[in-house]
Amino acid sequence: xxxxxxxxxxxxxxxxxxxxxxxxxxxxxxxxxxxxxxxxxxxxxxxxxxxxxxxxxxxxxxxxxxxxxxxxxxxxxxxxxxxxxxxxxxxxxxxxxxxxxxxxxxxxxxxxxxxxxxxxxxxxxxxxxxxxxxxxxxxxxxxxxxxxxxxxxxxxxxxxxxxxxxxxxxxxxxxxxxxxxxxxxxxxx
Amino acid sequence: xxxxxxxxxxxxxxxxxxxxxxxxxxxxxxxxxxxxxxxxxxxxxxxxxxxxxxxxxxxxxxxxxxxxxxxxxxxxxxxxxxxxxxxxxxxxxxxxxxxxxxxxxxxxxxxxxxxxxxxxxxxxxxxxxxxxxxxxxxxxxxxxxxxxxxxxxxxxxxxxxxxxxxxxxxxxxxxxxxxxxxxxxxxxx
DNA sequence: CCGAACCTACCTACTAGTAGGTAATACGTG
DNA sequence: CACGTATTACCTACTAGTAGGTAGGTTCGG
Numbered sequence: 001x002x003x004x005x006x007x008x009x010x011x012x013x014x015x016x017x018x019x020x021x022x023x024x025x026x027x028x029x030x031x032x033x034x035x036x037x038x039x040x041x042x043x044x045x046x047x048x049x050x051x052x053x054x055x056x057x058x059x060x061x062x063x064x065x066x067x068x069x070x071x072x073x074x075x076x077x078x079x080x081x082x083x084x085x086x087x088x089x090x091x092x093x094x095x096x097x098x099x100x101x102x103x104x105x106x107x108x109x110x111x112x113x114x115x116x117x118x119x120x121x122x123x124x125x126x127x128x129x130x131x132x133x134x135x136x137x138x139x140x141x142x143x144x145x146x147x148x149x150x151x152x153x154x155x156x157x158x159x160x161x162x163x164x165x166x167x168x169x170x171x172x173x174x175x176x177x178x179x180x181x182x183x184x185x186x187x188x189x
Numbered sequence: 190x191x192x193x194x195x196x197x198x199x200x201x202x203x204x205x206x207x208x209x210x211x212x213x214x215x216x217x218x219x220x221x222x223x224x225x226x227x228x229x230x231x232x233x234x235x236x237x238x239x240x241x242x243x244x245x246x247x248x249x250x251x252x253x254x255x256x257x258x259x260x261x262x263x264x265x266x267x268x269x270x271x272x273x274x275x276x277x278x279x280x281x282x283x284x285x286x287x288x289x290x291x292x293x294x295x296x297x298x299x300x301x302x303x304x305x306x307x308x309x310x311x312x313x314x315x316x317x318x319x320x321x322x323x324x325x326x327x328x329x330x331x332x333x334x335x336x337x338x339x340x341x342x343x344x345x346x347x348x349x350x351x352x353x354x355x356x357x358x359x360x361x362x363x364x365x366x367x368x369x370x371x372x373x374x375x376x377x378x
Numbered sequence: 379c380c381g382a383a384c385c386t387a388c389c390t391a392c393t394a395g396t397a398g399g400t401a402a403t404a405c406g407t408g
Numbered sequence: 409c410a411c412g413t414a415t416t417a418c419c420t421a422c423t424a425g426t427a428g429g430t431a432g433g434t435t436c437g438g
Binding site (some may be wrong): 037 | 413417418419420421
C-alpha cells in the first residue's frame with residue numbers, strides 16, 4: 001500500500017462520510033500518519049486530490065458495472081445487483097457514494113473535477129438505460145416503461161435513498177425506499 | 190421585513206444553493222447589509238441560526254402540504270402538486286430544498302437541529318403515506334402498492350431528483366427522473 | 379433612562395498552501 | 409564498481425486568509 005493510495009483511501013472515506021469540504025489536510029495527516037505538508041507532495045492542491053478521487057472512483061465503478069453484467073444475465077438480476085452495490089456503499093448508514101458526496105458539494109470544484117463527475121453520471125445513466133432496454137425484451141422487470149425515463153428514475157431513487165439513509169444514520173431507510181422497485185424485479189438469473 | 194427575517198431569508202438561500210457550512214456570517218453580513226458582529230445579536234451561534242432555519246422551514250412546509258390537500262381532492266392530484274412543489278424549489282437548478290441541504294451536511298448539527306430535521310422527514314412521510322392510502326381507495330395512482338413503501342420511495346425519488354438536477358445545474362433532470370412516476374398519476378381532480 | 383439594534387475592534391482556531399531543508403534511493407557514465 | 413546527479417518522500421516552520429465568536433461602546437425610539 002503506497003502512501004498515495006492510503007491518502008486516497010482516507011480522503012474517500014472522509015468525503016463519503018462527512019463531505020469533501022468537511023475534511024482538511026490536517027485530518028488526512030492524522031489518519032495516514034505523515035505531516036500535513038507532505039500531503040502537498042502527492043496532491044499539490046486539494047483540487048488535485050478531488051480530481052484523483054473522482055477519477056479513481058469512476059474507473060472502479062465502471063469495472064463494477066461490468067462485473068455485474070458478467071455475473072448476471074437478466075435485466076432484473078442486474079438491477080438487483082445494482083441496488084445491492086448502492087446499498088453496501090452505505091456501510092452502516094455512515095457514508096454515501098462518492099458521486100452523491102461530490103454532487104452535494106459541487107460548488108467547491110472546478111472544471112476538470114466537474115467534467116469527471118458529469119462523466120460518472122453519464123456512464124451510470126447509459127448503463128442503466130441499456131439494462132432497461134434489455135428489460136423490455138426479457139420481461140424481467142414488471143411494468144417497465146421507456147428505458148431512458150426508467151434509468152433517470154432509478155438513479156434518482158438510489159441516490160435519494162442513500163441521502164435519506166445517511167441522514168437518519170440507518171441503512172434500513174434505503175431498503176424502505178427501494179422496496180417497491182425491488183418488487184418489480186423478476187429475480188431469476 | 191425585519192432584519193431577522195432578512196437574515197433567515199439570506200441564510201436559507203445560501204444553505205439551499207451552497208450548503209449550510211459553505212456560507213459564513215461574513216457572507217450574510219454582505220447580503221443583508223449589517224456588520225458581521227451584529228448578526229450574533231439575532232443568532233448568537235450559527236447553531237441557533239440552523240435551528241431557526243429548519244424549524245421555520247418545517248412549519249411552512251406543513252402549511253404547504255395542508256394547502257395541497259385543500260386545493261386537490263384525489264391522491265393523484267395531490268401527489269402531482271407535491272412533485273410540483275419540489276420541482277419549483279429547484280429554482281432553475283440552483284437550489285435544493287432545505288431538507289436535502291441539511292441532510293447532506295448533517296454532521297455539523299447538534300441534537301435540537303437534528304430533532305427538527307427528523308421531524309420534518311416524519312411529517313413528510315406521514316403525509317405521503319396518508320395520500321398513498323387514499324390512492325388505494327380512489328384509484329388515482331396506477332399500480333399502487335403498500336402505502337408506507339410507496340411513501341418512502343416517493344420521498345427518495347424527489348430528493349434524489351433534486352440532487353441530480355442541482356448537480357447538473359439543470360432542472361430538466363428533475364423532470365426526467367420523475368416522468369415515470371408522473372405517468373402513474375391519474376390527474377382528474 | 380432603558381433596552382434593542384447596531385457598531386468597531388479584536389480574539390482564537392483553523393484552513394490551504396509555501397519555503398526550504400534532509401535523508402534515501404535510483405540512474406547513467408567513466 | 410564507484411561517483412556524481414536526480415528524484416522521491418518526507419520533514420519543520422511559516423504564510424495569508426477566513427471561520428465563528430466576544431468585548432465593549434454608540435445610537436435611537438418608547
